[in-house]
Amino acid sequence: MIVTFTANPSLDRTVSLAEPLRTGEVQHALGAREDAGGKGINVARVLAAAGAETLAVLPLDPGDPFGALLTNAGVAHHGVPLAGVVRANLTIADADGVTTKLNLPGTVRTDADAAAITAAVVEAAAGATWLVLAGSLAPGLPDGFYVEVIRAVRSRWGTASPAIAVDTSGPALAAVVADGRPDLIKPNDDELASLVGAALDTSLPLPEAVLAVARRLVPTRVGAALVTLGADGAVLVTADGAWHGTPPPTRVRSTVGAGDSSLAGYLLAAIAGETPADALRSGIRYGSAAAALDGTVAPTPEDLPTGDVPVVPLETPNTTTTTGGHRD
Structure with a gap:
C-alpha cells in the first residue's frame, strides 16, 4: 500500500x-x-x-463534487470532512508544450483542521509501505506542517512506520529537510539549489553538479533524493550510490504533473524490489509518458515510451544499495 497525502488539492483545468x-x-x-x-x-x-494499491488522503468538503472526480478516476481516497471546496488551477498549454499556470491559494486551514488532517494521515498510514506527502501547503498551515505529520506517524507506528517521500518546495521543503529526516525527497534542480542556498556548478555536467549539491543532504538529512531535470532526465542519489538516467526522445505536450508521475514510477519499482538504477529508469519512463500527454492526464503502463533509458552510475554503488526508505 502506498498512501498519498495532498494538503491543498486542486481541480486542474x-x-x-x-x-x-x-x-x-x-x-x-x-x-x-x-x-x-x-x-x-x-x-x-x-x-x-x-x-498498485494506493489510498489518497485529502481535506474534502462533503458537498464538494471533487470526490466524484477521484472515484471516476479509480482512486481510492479518504476525504477528511472539512469545510471549503477544492481550489481550481488553470493551465494553458500550446502546441509546443509550453505551459502557463495560474494556481489559486486554496481554503485557509485552522489549527483544528490541521489536527484532524494529521490524525487521518496517521491512521491511513497503518501497514503502508510508503507515505507520500506532496504539494504546496494550504493557507493557514505552518511551514513545518509536513514535519509535524512525519513525527506523528513515526510516533504512532514506530518501527512499523512507512518510508516517507516528500515532494514540495520552498519553506515547506526546507523545514522537512531541516527537521523531518524523510526517506526520499523529489526536487527538481532549481528546487535543490534553492534548498541548499548554493547555485549548481556550471563548470560541471549537470548530473555531476546536481550530485555535488545533493551530497550535502544525502544521507545526513534525507535518505535519498530523486532530482528531476526535465529533458535531461533525472539523478538518483542514495546513501550508497548515485545514478543519472536519460529519457527517450519525447514530443512534449504538457510538463504539468510530469514530476509527480516520475515519483510514482520510481515508487512502483521500489515496492517491486527493483534496483536503484531500474527504479530511476521507471521514474524517467513515467515522467516522459506524462509529458507526452495532455494536461494532467495520468499515464498508464500502456503509455510508457519504449525507447531506451540509459542509466549510468555517477558513483560506485555499495553492495548494500537500496532504493531508499528504512523498511525491508
Whole structure:
C-alpha cells in the first residue's frame, strides 16, 4: 500500500492552444479538460492506473463534487470532512508544450483542521509501505506542517512506520529537510539549489553538479533524493550510490504533473524490489509518458515510451544499495 497525502488539492483545468499564448489578446482554444489534481493526487492516479494499491488522503468538503472526480478516476481516497471546496488551477498549454499556470491559494486551514488532517494521515498510514506527502501547503498551515505529520506517524507506528517521500518546495521543503529526516525527497534542480542556498556548478555536467549539491543532504538529512531535470532526465542519489538516467526522445505536450508521475514510477519499482538504477529508469519512463500527454492526464503502463533509458552510475554503488526508505 502506498498512501498519498495532498494538503491543498486542486481541480486542474487545462486549456490547449494551437499557437503560443499571446497575453492581452483573444485566442481560440482547441479544447479543455478537467482532472482531479494536486501533487499527491497525481501520484495516486498514476499508481492506481498501474494497478498498485494506493489510498489518497485529502481535506474534502462533503458537498464538494471533487470526490466524484477521484472515484471516476479509480482512486481510492479518504476525504477528511472539512469545510471549503477544492481550489481550481488553470493551465494553458500550446502546441509546443509550453505551459502557463495560474494556481489559486486554496481554503485557509485552522489549527483544528490541521489536527484532524494529521490524525487521518496517521491512521491511513497503518501497514503502508510508503507515505507520500506532496504539494504546496494550504493557507493557514505552518511551514513545518509536513514535519509535524512525519513525527506523528513515526510516533504512532514506530518501527512499523512507512518510508516517507516528500515532494514540495520552498519553506515547506526546507523545514522537512531541516527537521523531518524523510526517506526520499523529489526536487527538481532549481528546487535543490534553492534548498541548499548554493547555485549548481556550471563548470560541471549537470548530473555531476546536481550530485555535488545533493551530497550535502544525502544521507545526513534525507535518505535519498530523486532530482528531476526535465529533458535531461533525472539523478538518483542514495546513501550508497548515485545514478543519472536519460529519457527517450519525447514530443512534449504538457510538463504539468510530469514530476509527480516520475515519483510514482520510481515508487512502483521500489515496492517491486527493483534496483536503484531500474527504479530511476521507471521514474524517467513515467515522467516522459506524462509529458507526452495532455494536461494532467495520468499515464498508464500502456503509455510508457519504449525507447531506451540509459542509466549510468555517477558513483560506485555499495553492495548494500537500496532504493531508499528504512523498511525491508
